[in-house]
Amino acid sequence: MMRSRLGVGAMLATLAVLFGSAAGAQPQDAPSERLLTVTGEGNVHGAPDIALITLGVVSEASAARDALSANSQSMNRILAALKEDGSELRDLQTSGFSVEPIYSQPPADQNASEPFQAQIVGYRVRNNLTLRIRDLQKVGTLLDKVVTLGANSISGPTFTVDNPTPLEDEARRAAVAEALRKGKLYAAAAGITLGPIFRIDEGYVQPPQPIAPGAMMRMDAAPSSVPIEGGELTFQVTVTVSWRLAD
Numbered sequence: 001m002m003r004s005r006l007g008v009g010a011m012l013a014t015l016a017v018l019f020g021s022a023a024g025a026q027p028q029d030a031p032s033e034r035l036l037t038v039t040g041e042g043n044v045h046g047a048p049d050i051a052l053i054t055l056g057v058v059s060e061a062s063a064a065r066d067a068l069s070a071n072s073q074s075m076n077r078i079l080a081a082l083k084e085d086g087s088e089l090r091d092l093q094t095s096g097f098s099v100e101p102i103y104s105q106p107p108a109d110q111n112a113s114e115p116f117q118a119q120i121v122g123y124r125v126r127n128n129l130t131l132r133i134r135d136l137q138k139v140g141t142l143l144d145k146v147v148t149l150g151a152n153s154i155s156g157p158t159f160t161v162d163n164p165t166p167l168e169d170e171a172r173r174a175a176v177a178e179a180l181r182k183g184k185l186y187a188a189a190a191g192i193t194l195g196p197i198f199r200i201d202e203g204y205v206q207p208p209q210p211i212a213p214g215a216m217m218r219m220d221a222a223p224s225s226v227p228i229e230g231g232e233l234t235f236q237v238t239v240t241v242s243w244r245l246a247d
Helices: 002-024 064-084 136-148 165-190
Strands: 035-046 050-061 092-103 120-133 153-160 194-210 233-245
Touching: 035 165, 035 194, 050 064, 050 092, 050 136, 064 092, 064 120, 064 136, 120 136, 120 153, 136 153, 165 194, 165 233
Parallel strands: none
Antiparallel strands: 035 233, 050 120, 050 153, 092 120, 194 233
């Protein structure tokens, strides 16, 4: 009885392998699908409408409490001035805060062979604020104002657009148009006939990049403000289009 069960099991396993191989097998000489694939790139220029600036206050004192108090006073003055100038709460965001010790440094004539024991001689407090400026005419004036009120660490501005979708979509259309143009050109040059489009793949959407200096947008501002140039941004999209080739 045991031998009979083993025999049936072995026969079923053999049939499963045979049917599985037949179902998954492909002819070795089956022709691959004939496709023409090209990539198109679309570039669109647009003017920025937002500037991002990270400004900070760095304060030092022998006691951490004193450094924090001085730092908070300066930052509160800056925040009050920005709100008074029209900055909305949604455009003000604390982006970093730290309290760290300051250590003594070895004297210039310190003998390298003699050990030096660093001591805490004070504390440093940093408070960073990311500011979104929607009126680009105010960028230079606001930079001048925050420095006057105590900001001593500033990076930016970074120019961008509030809603990049329309410009990105325009770049997508330009990329598809370029791919279609190149596809027709290659087909005509090779003497082949394009069939229906097989697939379209979006390859890359580049974040807005400033264009080379030349076509710069100058922002009028008061003579005492920081000179700032907004320039233009480039939006780039690449698209890959594949066609089946007609017989």
